[in-house]
Each structure stands twice: as C-alpha cells, then as structure tokens.
Amino acid sequence: MKPTRLTQIILVIIGLVGLAILAYFYWQGDDKEDTGNDTKEKHETVEHSQYSGVDIITDTLEEETFYKAIHYPKFKEQSLNDAIGKYVSEIEQSFQEELDKQDIESLQEHPAQLYVTFDIYPVTDEVYSIVFEEEGYFGGANPRLHNKVFIVDLETNRLIKQTEIIQNTKENKEELHNLLFNGFKDSEQYSPFLNEDYLKAWIQQENNEFSNMYLTNQSVVFAFDKYEVTAGAAGMPEIELPFEQVREILSDEWLERLNEQDKTDSDESTEPNSEKNEEKSKEEPKNDVSENKKRVALTFDDGPHPTNTTKILELLKEYDAKATFFMLGNRVDFYPTIAKEVAENGHEIGNHTWSHKDLTTLDSETIKQEIDDTSEIIFEATGQKPTVLRPPYGATNKQVEAATDLPLTLWTIDTLDWKSHDPEAILKEVKENVQDGSIILMHDIHETTVEAVEPVLTYLAENDYEFVTVSELS
Known part of the structure; x- marks a missing residue:
C-alpha cells in the first residue's frame, strides 16, 4: 500500500528524533572518555x-x-x-x-x-x-x-634541509666520507670504536639527506646515534668539522652565508668572563653564621627559571637568606642572565648536570661530560665555578663519584613540591621534618613552589633558624 503524505511526515519526524537521541548519547560518551583521559597528572x-x-x-x-x-x-x-x-x-x-x-x-x-x-x-x-x-x-x-x-x-x-647546505652528489659524499673518517681517527674518544664499514654504508645511502647534520656559528657537526657507525661504548658520537674543512662541499648560498657569519664572529671575543671575575668570586666573604642558632639550607633544583627564580631571589633578600641553587646546564644555556643574578646575590651555585639524566645509567665518559659541560657553562654565565654537585634523583654510585671532584650533596627533606604542587603541603613537609642541619629540597621551576617559599621562610625564621648554603653546613 502506498504511504500517505501524513505517514511520510510521521516517519520523517520519528527519524529526526532517533538521530537526535543517537547524537545525544554519542556526545555523552565522548565527554566520559575525555574525563577519563584527564585523570593523569x-x-x-x-x-x-x-x-x-x-x-x-x-x-x-x-x-x-x-x-x-x-x-x-x-x-x-x-x-x-x-x-x-x-x-x-x-x-x-x-x-x-x-x-x-x-x-x-x-x-x-x-x-x-x-x-x-x-x-x-x-x-x-x-x-x-x-x-x-x-x-x-x-x-x-x-x-x-x-x-x-x-x-x-x-x-x-x-x-x-641539510641537502640545501651539502648537496647529495657522488663527489660530495666521497669528500664527506674522508672528512668524517679522519675526524673519527683523530678523536681519542671515538677512534677505538669506529666501524669503517658502518660509516661507509651510512655515507653511501642513495637518498642520504644528512639529517643528522647541524650547524654552529663555526662548524658543521654530524651527530650519530648509538651503534650507528661505532660500537656502543662510544655512546652517541659527534664529529665537528670546522667551516674551512668543508668549504668545497658547501652550496654556494651557504658558503656565502657562513662566510659572512665567520667574519662577524672573528671580530667578537669568545671569552665572556675574565680571570678577574673568577678571582673576585673567590674573594667574596661567606655569609656570617652564628654558632648558637639552628641552621637550615634551602636548595632549589632544575633551574634557573626566567620568572620563578627571580621571584625567589627577591623573597630570599627580604629574609636576608642565602640558599643553594642546583642548576641544569641546558637551563643556564637558555637563561644565563638569571644564573648570573643568582651569583650576584651571593647564593651558592651547584651543578645538577646538563640534562637531568640518571647518572647511574650512563657510562663514565658521558657522566663526566654531563658534569663538566655544566660547570663550564655556569662559569661562562656567572664567572664562578659550581662548588657542589647534586646528581638527579639522588642517584649515585662509585662510577659517578669517580667522575668528579665536586662534593655530592643530597637532601634530608623532600618537600615533594614536584608532586603536590600545593604550597600548604610543601610547608607541612617542612614543619613536620625540619631540624638543625636540615637540607630542604625544592624546585624553582614550579610556580606553586614560589608561593610556598615565603611561608617556609616565615616559619623557619620564627623558629630561630638561620639560612645558610649547603657548603656552610659542612
């Protein structure tokens, strides 16, 4: 039987209502799924x-x-x-x-x-x-x-693209192979571990785009993955080729651009701090510490931070407090002026490695590089060398200890600021655990930690604690 016009209208209405119901439950389901995904901190x-x-x-x-x-x-x-x-x-x-x-x-x-x-x-x-x-x-x-x-x-x-800088031609690849081979052979660190066949296979890839190549203002650098062209003991080797060695294989555009940059850099000093700065830092008097008062060392890890660290410095100044800042090398590289400000305010600067890796998982050479590179950039930024080392996560062993002359400094109170992100909870940890000689761990990369610093300073000052650096505790 042919449906009437009224029947058709009713069927359309029923269909629209059904679609509306399906859409409602669809969106409700999506909301529930999204809520579940947001439970992670x-x-x-x-x-x-x-x-x-x-x-x-x-x-x-x-x-x-x-x-x-x-x-x-x-x-x-x-x-x-x-x-x-x-x-x-x-x-x-x-x-x-x-x-x-x-x-x-x-x-x-x-x-x-x-x-x-x-x-x-x-x-x-x-x-x-x-x-x-x-x-x-x-x-x-x-x-x-x-x-x-x-x-x-x-x-x-x-x-x-790297192939804009060095084009993938047979002649360029042959010359680049020779340069890299000689670079490995001249390296005391990498020479024993080079696999010549692996290097040759890497350079001869038909569609090699040299994607592991980067530039500095003075050289072309090739960064290889572990095991890519060397034995695993070499880690992740990097071979640096000064511009004068690679000029013949650079494209005309980049030869011109880098020539101009090279001229500019040659006119600038590469020594950001003089020896006088180092001597001056050695002569600065330490914070006077009373023998009768209880002492506590506030420490801040993972900085410097462009705003949080500055705010903490202002709070410490109000309480005439000195602290120790354990800095990451890659953060100092990003914020050298903040690191310098910490030093100029008379606080102790500690080494927290370059990139916050668990040192106990690394080989001796990499451990040393993580520490030494950080000490170097701290000196470049502040004119002072770090006086203490805090290994990330407090993870250490004999291999870590052998890699540095810096004294290793951990903590006695973990405020768990990295976990709670709650100023009241941070203060509670201090109140429940502080005693004479405590070393308190906080992180100046968290805004909530900044909010906790003033109440922590107030509580400790009211309870007759004197604020010192970790070196002054020893």
Missing part, C-alpha cells in the same frame, strides 16, 4: 628563552609505572611548531607502544623513563640548529638513544 609550562623568537615548552607527566619529561621549542610561526609537535607526538606514541609491551610488575619496581631535551646552536642572527636528544629507559635496561636535528630559519619561517 600532567604539567606543562611555556617560558621565554634568551634566544630571540624561541620559547621553551616543558611537559612532564609522572605515573606509578613511568615518568616522562619533554622539552621542546615554540616559535611564532605555527608551521614550525607543527613540525616540532609532530616529532614530539611520534616520540610519545612510540614510548607508549613500548610501555604497553612491558610487564606491569617490572615497571612498578623499575618505572620506565622518557627524557627529551634539546640544545640550541645559533648559526646566524635568524638561523638556529635545534638538536634533540631522546632517551628511553624500560625496566632497568640500557637506554634507547636517538638524535633529531631541525635547522630553523626564522627570517623565512621554514625548516632548512
């Missing part, structure tokens, strides 16, 4: 750096079975951020896939860890090399290491 901060046009995003997440800390740059141009963001997402996805394969009990005993850090190398006023280093740890096994390079031109707002 995730912290993300965005900070300005000393490099023009470059901000820094820090993304941390801590769970019972894993911890990850990812640092990456943010630019004004969204297309550059999209490229970096895609790379970061791929790392996180790969980490999660590997995490899903692991035994849950093993992860509870040895939580997985993911660290992504980066260094910035200015090439010209508008060109930066961004060099990422990824480290993944699963169940106490050897770390998985990988480098990733981006060369960014902020003038044209695009990523520069």
Whole structure:
C-alpha cells in the first residue's frame, strides 16, 4: 500500500528524533572518555628563552609505572611548531607502544623513563640548529638513544634541509666520507670504536639527506646515534668539522652565508668572563653564621627559571637568606642572565648536570661530560665555578663519584613540591621534618613552589633558624 503524505511526515519526524537521541548519547560518551583521559597528572609550562623568537615548552607527566619529561621549542610561526609537535607526538606514541609491551610488575619496581631535551646552536642572527636528544629507559635496561636535528630559519619561517647546505652528489659524499673518517681517527674518544664499514654504508645511502647534520656559528657537526657507525661504548658520537674543512662541499648560498657569519664572529671575543671575575668570586666573604642558632639550607633544583627564580631571589633578600641553587646546564644555556643574578646575590651555585639524566645509567665518559659541560657553562654565565654537585634523583654510585671532584650533596627533606604542587603541603613537609642541619629540597621551576617559599621562610625564621648554603653546613 502506498504511504500517505501524513505517514511520510510521521516517519520523517520519528527519524529526526532517533538521530537526535543517537547524537545525544554519542556526545555523552565522548565527554566520559575525555574525563577519563584527564585523570593523569600532567604539567606543562611555556617560558621565554634568551634566544630571540624561541620559547621553551616543558611537559612532564609522572605515573606509578613511568615518568616522562619533554622539552621542546615554540616559535611564532605555527608551521614550525607543527613540525616540532609532530616529532614530539611520534616520540610519545612510540614510548607508549613500548610501555604497553612491558610487564606491569617490572615497571612498578623499575618505572620506565622518557627524557627529551634539546640544545640550541645559533648559526646566524635568524638561523638556529635545534638538536634533540631522546632517551628511553624500560625496566632497568640500557637506554634507547636517538638524535633529531631541525635547522630553523626564522627570517623565512621554514625548516632548512641539510641537502640545501651539502648537496647529495657522488663527489660530495666521497669528500664527506674522508672528512668524517679522519675526524673519527683523530678523536681519542671515538677512534677505538669506529666501524669503517658502518660509516661507509651510512655515507653511501642513495637518498642520504644528512639529517643528522647541524650547524654552529663555526662548524658543521654530524651527530650519530648509538651503534650507528661505532660500537656502543662510544655512546652517541659527534664529529665537528670546522667551516674551512668543508668549504668545497658547501652550496654556494651557504658558503656565502657562513662566510659572512665567520667574519662577524672573528671580530667578537669568545671569552665572556675574565680571570678577574673568577678571582673576585673567590674573594667574596661567606655569609656570617652564628654558632648558637639552628641552621637550615634551602636548595632549589632544575633551574634557573626566567620568572620563578627571580621571584625567589627577591623573597630570599627580604629574609636576608642565602640558599643553594642546583642548576641544569641546558637551563643556564637558555637563561644565563638569571644564573648570573643568582651569583650576584651571593647564593651558592651547584651543578645538577646538563640534562637531568640518571647518572647511574650512563657510562663514565658521558657522566663526566654531563658534569663538566655544566660547570663550564655556569662559569661562562656567572664567572664562578659550581662548588657542589647534586646528581638527579639522588642517584649515585662509585662510577659517578669517580667522575668528579665536586662534593655530592643530597637532601634530608623532600618537600615533594614536584608532586603536590600545593604550597600548604610543601610547608607541612617542612614543619613536620625540619631540624638543625636540615637540607630542604625544592624546585624553582614550579610556580606553586614560589608561593610556598615565603611561608617556609616565615616559619623557619620564627623558629630561630638561620639560612645558610649547603657548603656552610659542612
């Protein structure tokens, strides 16, 4: 029987109502799913750096079975951020896939860890090399290491391909092979571990885009992954080729650009601090400490931070308090003026390694590099050398101790500011645990820690504590 017009209208109405009901439950389901995903404790901060046009995003997440800390740059141009963001997402996805394969009990005993850090190398006023280093740890096994390079031109707002700098021709590859081979052979650190066949296979790849190559303002650098061209004992080797060695294989455009930069740099001093600064720092008197008062050492890890550290310095000044700041080398590189301000205010500066890796998982050479590079950049920024070392996570062993002459300093009170992000909870930890000679651990990278500093200072001052550096406690 042919349906009447009224029947057709009724069927249409019923259909629309049904679609509305389905849509309602669909969106309700999405809301529930989103709520479930938001239960993880995730912290993300965005900070300005000393490099023009470059901000820094820090993304941390801590769970019972894993911890990850990812640092990456943010630019004004969204297309550059999209490229970096895609790379970061791929790392996180790969980490999660590997995490899903692991035994849950093993992860509870040895939580997985993911660290992504980066260094910035200015090439010209508008060109930066961004060099990422990824480290993944699963169940106490050897770390998985990988480098990733981006060369960014902020003038044209695009990523520069390495093959624009050195074109992939037979002649260029032959010359580059000779330069890299000689670079490895001349290196006391890497020469014993070079696999010549691996190096030859790498250079002869048909579509080799030299994606592990980056520029500084003085050289071309090739950063290889662990095992890529050397034995594992070499770690992640880097071979630096000064511009004068590679001029014949550079493209005309980059030969001209780097020639201009080379002329500019040759007119500038490479010594940011004189020996007089070092001598002056040695002669500065230490904070007078009363023998009768109780003493406590406030310590701040993982900085410097461009705003939080400055706020803490103002609070410490109000209470005539001295503290110890355990700084990361890569943070000092981003914020040298803040590090200098800490030193100028009479506080002690400690070494917290370059990139906050668990030193007990590294070989001796890498441990030494993490510490020495940090000491060097602290001196460049402040004119002072660090006086103490705090290994990340408090993780140390005989190999770590043998890698440095700096005294290792841990803590007696962990305020758990990194976990609670609650000023009242931070103060509570201090109140319940402080005693004469306590070393209090906080982190000047958290805004909530800044909020806790004044009540902590007030409580300790009211209870007759004198604020000293960790070296003054010993």
